Amino acid sequence: MTSMMTTPLAGYLLVAALLFAIGLGGALVRRNAILVLIGIELMLNAANLNLIAFWRYGPHPEALTGMMFAIFSIAVAAAEAAVGLGLVIAIYRHTNTAELDKIDRMKG
Amino acid sequence: MLFGCEVCLGFFAKGIDRMNPIFYLLAAVTLAGGLAAVLLKHLVHCALAVTVAFAGLALLFLQLDAQFAGFAQILVYIGAVAILIVFAILLTRGSDLPKDGVFSKTWFLGLIIAAAVFAVIGWAVLASVSAIPQQNTVPSVTVHDIGNALVGRYVLPLEILALLLTAATIGAVIVAMHEKARPR
Numbered sequence: 001m002t003s004m005m006t007t008p009l010a011g012y013l014l015v016a017a018l019l020f021a022i023g024l025g026g027a028l029v030r031r032n033a034i035l036v037l038i039g040i041e042l043m044l045n046a047a048n049l050n051l052i053a054f055w056r057y058g059p060h061p062e063a064l065t066g067m068m069f070a071i072f073s074i075a076v077a078a079a080e081a082a083v084g085l086g087l088v089i090a091i092y093r094h095t096n097t098a099e100l101d102k103i104d105r106m107k108g
Numbered sequence: 109m110l111f112g113c114e115v116c117l118g119f120f121a122k123g124i125d126r127m128n129p130i131f132y133l134l135a136a137v138t139l140a141g142g143l144a145a146v147l148l149k150h151l152v153h154c155a156l157a158v159t160v161a162f163a164g165l166a167l168l169f170l171q172l173d174a175q176f177a178g179f180a181q182i183l184v185y186i187g188a189v190a191i192l193i194v195f196a197i198l199l200t201r202g203s204d205l206p207k208d209g210v211f212s213k214t215w216f217l218g219l220i221i222a223a224a225v226f227a228v229i230g231w232a233v234l235a236s237v238s239a240i241p242q243q244n245t246v247p248s249v250t251v252h253d254i255g256n257a258l259v260g261r262y263v264l265p266l267e268i269l270a271l272l273l274t275a276a277t278i279g280a281v282i283v284a285m286h287e288k289a290r291p292r
Binding site: 007008009010011012013014015017018019020021022023024025026028029030031032034035037038039041042045048049052053054055056057058059061062064067068070071072074075076077078079080081082083085086087088089090092093098099100101 | 131135138139142143145146151154155158161162165168169172173174176177180181184185188189192193195196197199200206209210211212213214215217218219221222223225226229230233234237240241242243244247248249253254257258262265269272273276277279280281283284286287
């Protein structure tokens with residue numbers, strides 16, 4: 001416990017791990033497609049927190065590697081959210097529902 | 109107990125700053141927001157809760173001296189993604205509560221998988237505490253440096269990202285565009 005308290009990076013990594021698990025649980029447990037996308041966004045954000053924390057406490061912050069990775073990841077996540085929510089709206093228009101277990105047209 | 113105190117004092121003497129209460133506060137806000145976003149019944153409440161989680165993460169980035177990433181997080185997530193989510197909820201009538209519950213039938217399995225993933229990552233972090241880096245000099249990186257890196261060393265990823273964003277915007281519009289009714 002003492003060692004965890006004294007290294008700030010471990011604290012950030014644990015918070016990110018918990019946030020990732022919450023996002024994963026949300027994506028697996030909820031029935032609504034929009035909530036699944038929210039869970040995926042939470043997982044991406046947890047990864048970003050890891051990148052920034054390693055950038056801050058790593059040996060070469062002036063190289064900006066972790067920072068750049070996080071910025072690009074934020075931009076890609078924004079594109080993913082736009083396309084994902086567009087798909088949800090298209091599916092809703094076709095099937096009149098956004099509940100994932102009711103969309104079973106391809107079930108054999 | 110005494111040994112622990114001595115270890116703490118030793119770290120203080122070396123000038124290693126310990127986890128401050130602000131970190132705990134921000135972590136609690138972020139995790140509570142995330143948990144509420146996943147557990148609440150009403151989709152609109154979920155969207156508000158996930159916005160709180162995004163804001164907490166932006167503050168954590170600021171706490172990590174990553175000002176640019178923090179403000180980018182506020183602009184992109186709170187400014188754009190949260191609004192997109194609210195739009196999608198309203199366009200799909202997500203504000204009506206479904207009759208047969210908000211959780212899937214296999215929710216217990218999902219819970220077990222999430223807990224197992226957290227256990228593995230948490231074990232990996234705690235097992236490697238002595239090996240992880242801890243530089244404590246605050247990195248002096250300005251927005252000027254980030255801009256130079258973006259158009260210098262990272263110019264190719266930047267161009268690819270611009271292409272990806274354009275393609276994603278057009279793709280999202282085409283996917284969600286109103287189709288003409290076709291005879292089946």
